Amino acid sequence: MSIKESSTNNENKKTLEQCCSEIYAVNLISGRWILSICYHLKHGKLRFYELKNSIPNISERMLTLQLKKMEQENLIIKSVYAEVPLRVEYELSEIGKRLIPILNQLEIWGKEHKNAKKNNNEPS
Template sequence: MKIKESSTNHENKKNLERSCSEIYAVNLISGRWILSICYCLRQGRLRFSELKNMMPNISERMLTMQLKKMEEEQLISKKVYAEIPPRTEYELTEIGKKLIPVLDELDAWGKEHKKLKNQH
């Protein structure tokens, strides 16, 4: 769901992003698929079809949209090879690779939280 740019909610989000780098970062990587794509690309460069196969529940349209967003945010780079058929590969940029330790920490935190929550 896209927030209307003239809404109070949108203004609040932008103000929080400007004043708090943590909120900026979370908003950048939030959403259902961006962290999954980062997780897949942590192994290295992958083709579109390889990404799609690693995430069978994402539609091709949604994967394309998310990859475009990630490229615009400079989290990934895209390389198109002039071949028939065309080959496109994606990989984390240097700033995108800096997310890998964050992903590891989120993974550990998530496992710990699930375990704690299941105990109650």
């Protein structure tokens, strides 16, 4: 679902992104799939079907759309090799690679939060 360019919601998003770099960054990598794609690419180059097979439940169409968006935002580099069959590889760009320590920290924080939530919800 896309947001209308003239909507109040879109204007609020733009204003927040302009005044707060953290919100800009979160909006850039938010969503169900982008962080997962980054996570799998942090280990190196992958072809389309390698990515597809490593991310459960993502459709080909959604993966294609997300990769295009990530390429437009300079998070990844798409390399096309003139071979038969055609070979296409995706990798994190230099700015995309700078997300790796953040991903690692998010993973640690996520585990800690899950454990804390689990421990707080156990009956006494």
